[in-house]
Amino acid sequence: MHLGPGTRALVTGSSRGIGRALAERLAARGATVGLAARTTREVEALADALPGEHVVLGATDVADRASVDAAVARFGAIDLVVAGAAIAHPGAFVTLSAEQIWEMTQVNWLGTVNTVAAALPGLIAQGRGHVVVVGRGQAAGAVHAATTSAARAFGDELRGELAGTGVSVTTVVPGDVPAHRVADRILRAVERDEPQVFVPRTARLRGVVT
Numbered sequence: 001m002h003l004g005p006g007t008r009a010l011v012t013g014s015s016r017g018i019g020r021a022l023a024e025r026l027a028a029r030g031a032t033v034g035l036a037a038r039t040t041r042e043v044e045a046l047a048d049a050l051p052g053e054h055v056v057l058g059a060t061d062v063a064d065r066a067s068v069d070a071a072v073a074r075f076g077a078i079d080l081v082v083a084g085a086a087i088a089h090p091g092a093f094v095t096l097s098a099e100q101i102w103e104m105t106q107v108n109w110l111g112t113v114n115t116v117a118a119a120l121p122g123l124i125a126q127g128r129g130h131v132v133v134v135g136r137g138q139a140a141g142a143v144h145a146a147t148t149s150a151a152r153a154f155g156d157e158l159r160g161e162l163a164g165t166g167v168s169v170t171t172v173v174p175g176d177v178p179a180h181r182v183a184d185r186i187l188r189a190v191e192r193d194e195p196q197v198f199v200p201r202t203a204r205l206r207g208v209v210t
């Protein structure tokens with residue numbers, strides 16, 4: 001898949017980290033980016049700073065399917081969707097509140113499902129497109145590891161399920177490296193249709209599974 005002028009990419013979690021870096025890299029290539037995050041202020045500022053015209057989809061809560069559906073409908077046609085929103089409440093399982101456990105479950109795992117489910121029918125209908133599922137390589141406790149591992153397993157299996165539809169999936173496991181380095185590697189993987197990306201490569205050797 002070529003990424004450049006004419007590409008329409010929706011990125012959740014685009015206010016910071018890997019999501020923001022992806023938005024910057026995509027905009028630099030001439031793509032139109034749908035900027036989705038929980039709050040509007042940061043993505044509005046990002047849209048103003050990026051070259052080109054982009055669509056602010058702030059106040060998008062990936063834990064709420066209706067919120068994601070509305071963002072996808074507002075953005076319109078999609079070529080690339082990046083499920084990149086995630087949160088971490090670091091700490092051992094016994095130290096976490098029920099609210100913290102549920103929030104990570106909703107955002108890291110169900111948020112990925114909601115994002116993909118909202119965008120996938122349009123991708124399949126047009127017979128082309130790409131889905132990127134961003135896991136987390138540095139686990140911040142048992143619950144964080146479990147929720148991000150679920151997202152990664154979902155992406156890995158979904159690629160096989162979509163064979164023959166024209167829609168592909170890349171699952172990303174980033175380590176503790178700069179966000180722009182991860183973003184560059186993700187875009188290269190999308191263009192090459194790689195199933196999995198580990199950044200750095202040693203993330204796989206260290207046994208990173210989240």
